[in-house]
Amino acid sequence: MSSHGIVLFGHGARDPRWAEPFERLAARLRGAGSAASPAPLVSLAFLELMTPSLGDAVAAQVAAGCARITVVPVFFGQGGHVRRDLPQLVDACRAAHPGVEIRCATAVGEDDGVLDAIARYCLDQLGSDDA
Amino acid sequence: MSSHGIVLFGHGARDPRWAEPFERLAARLRGAGSAASPAPLVSLAFLELMTPSLGDAVAAQVAAGCARITVVPVFFGQGGHVRRDLPQLVDACRAAHPGVEIRCATAVGEDDGVLDAIARYCLDQLGSDDA
Numbered sequence: 001m002s003s004h005g006i007v008l009f010g011h012g013a014r015d016p017r018w019a020e021p022f023e024r025l026a027a028r029l030r031g032a033g034s035a036a037s038p039a040p041l042v043s044l045a046f047l048e049l050m051t052p053s054l055g056d057a058v059a060a061q062v063a064a065g066c067a068r069i070t071v072v073p074v075f076f077g078q079g080g081h082v083r084r085d086l087p088q089l090v091d092a093c094r095a096a097h098p099g100v101e102i103r104c105a106t107a108v109g110e111d112d113g114v115l116d117a118i119a120r121y122c123l124d125q126l127g128s129d130d131a
Numbered sequence: 132m133s134s135h136g137i138v139l140f141g142h143g144a145r146d147p148r149w150a151e152p153f154e155r156l157a158a159r160l161r162g163a164g165s166a167a168s169p170a171p172l173v174s175l176a177f178l179e180l181m182t183p184s185l186g187d188a189v190a191a192q193v194a195a196g197c198a199r200i201t202v203v204p205v206f207f208g209q210g211g212h213v214r215r216d217l218p219q220l221v222d223a224c225r226a227a228h229p230g231v232e233i234r235c236a237t238a239v240g241e242d243d244g245v246l247d248a249i250a251r252y253c254l255d256q257l258g259s260d261d262a
Binding site: 004006008010013014015017018019020021022024025028029032040070072074076077078079080083103105107108109110111113114115116117118119120121122123125126 | 201
């Protein structure tokens with residue numbers, strides 16, 4: 001049983017295929033454990049149009065024994081969803097589970113390593129199928 | 132003058148700060164040139180709520196002398212915006228500029244390197260401020 005959980009929080013969309021990269025990301029994280037550092041419990045959660053909600057995902061992790069949960073917004077920019085909606089949702093989770101430490105990371109698109117990887121991908125697009 | 136352009140196509144948001152990672156990404160790409168391979172012309176474009184539109188961004192690159200333009204959807208998943216709205220917008224650009232080669236990449240969130248970087252970022256969040 002993992003004592004630390006990660007919830008990957010995305011916007012959600014009508015097309016179920018939209019969530020595929022989130023599933024692949026979750027699979028990577030589930031495979032990231034080692035003897036010294038067990039893999040975290042990893043869940044997806046969505047703001048709208050897809051389930052589960054953040055509240056349901058956090059409740060499931062708490063029920064599974066997580067004492068610390070880190071919510072990672074899988075958004076490029078920190079717009080209204082990340083700046084306004086998400087803090088309210090996280091506050092509601094904290095109120096519902098006062099014994100659990102629930103932290104919220106900065107949006108992934110703000111990270112330099114992520115931006116570097118996106119930049120590499122963009123440049124690869126220029127070079128590919130040049131023939 | 133660049134003969135190859137990149138248009139970073141994002142959703143757009145009401146909060147202008149949302150676009151900050153896109154600006155940082157564009158700055159990285161503009162700095163990526165070398166003597167052998169000049170930096171591409173890099174523009175942003177948005178589906179809604181922000182300007183310019185894809186059509187305006189492409190027209191500006193054509194006016195600047197780009198003969199080849201690669202549109203990169205800066206989206207995590209391939210939902211309706213990428214699968215339905217974007218191809219229509221790209222087709223309109225091709226019709227408006229028949230002498231220009233306009234290509235469209237897969238969404239950045241589908242790229243393994245980008246997903247690896249996001250996974251690293253997520254794991255970093257677990258380890259940080261553990262004290």
